[in-house]
Amino acid sequence: MTTNSNIYFVANLQVYARPFTALYLDKERGTLCLFVRISSPETNLSQYIATEVTSSQVIRYMTRRLGLKTIFKQKVCYLANIYETHIELERTSAFKPTKEMQLSNLFDPEFCYESLKVKTFLRRFENNQYKV
Numbered sequence: 001m002t003t004n005s006n007i008y009f010v011a012n013l014q015v016y017a018r019p020f021t022a023l024y025l026d027k028e029r030g031t032l033c034l035f036v037r038i039s040s041p042e043t044n045l046s047q048y049i050a051t052e053v054t055s056s057q058v059i060r061y062m063t064r065r066l067g068l069k070t071i072f073k074q075k076v077c078y079l080a081n082i083y084e085t086h087i088e089l090e091r092t093s094a095f096k097p098t099k100e101m102q103l104s105n106l107f108d109p110e111f112c113y114e115s116l117k118v119k120t121f122l123r124r125f126e127n128n129q130y131k132v
Helices: 055-062 068-072 099-103 115-126
Strands: 002-004 007-015 019-026 031-037 047-053 077-082 087-092
Touching: 007 031, 007 055, 007 115, 019 047, 019 115, 031 055, 031 068, 047 055, 047 068, 055 068, 055 115, 068 099
Parallel strands: none
Antiparallel strands: 002 087, 007 019, 019 031, 031 047, 047 077, 077 087
16 A cells, blocks of 8 residues: 555545545646545545546536546546545555446536636646646
């Protein structure tokens, strides 16, 4: 398992009872990561599946032109446990979308409370102006 303290939270993209999809920045590599909760919202465990994404993929996801199942299909994925000060990542190749992920495949703007923040961040990211 790899511990990564260079991954920074950007914004939640979908929040149901708890955050479901979130955008992170790997500052060291200069890449974006999409995290999708795979643990039950009723437990205190915060386990996610994560993969690298482009800003274009995030925009296409947020405009409902790209679903989570497509984003995670045949990509390198990581099981991620999020703690207060760090994230533990473990590479996995055996991920199958959860039932919740299948039901919530497409972005729903009604459950995004930070869309302006995300769009502003993505514009700055594209222009290499992001700050953590």
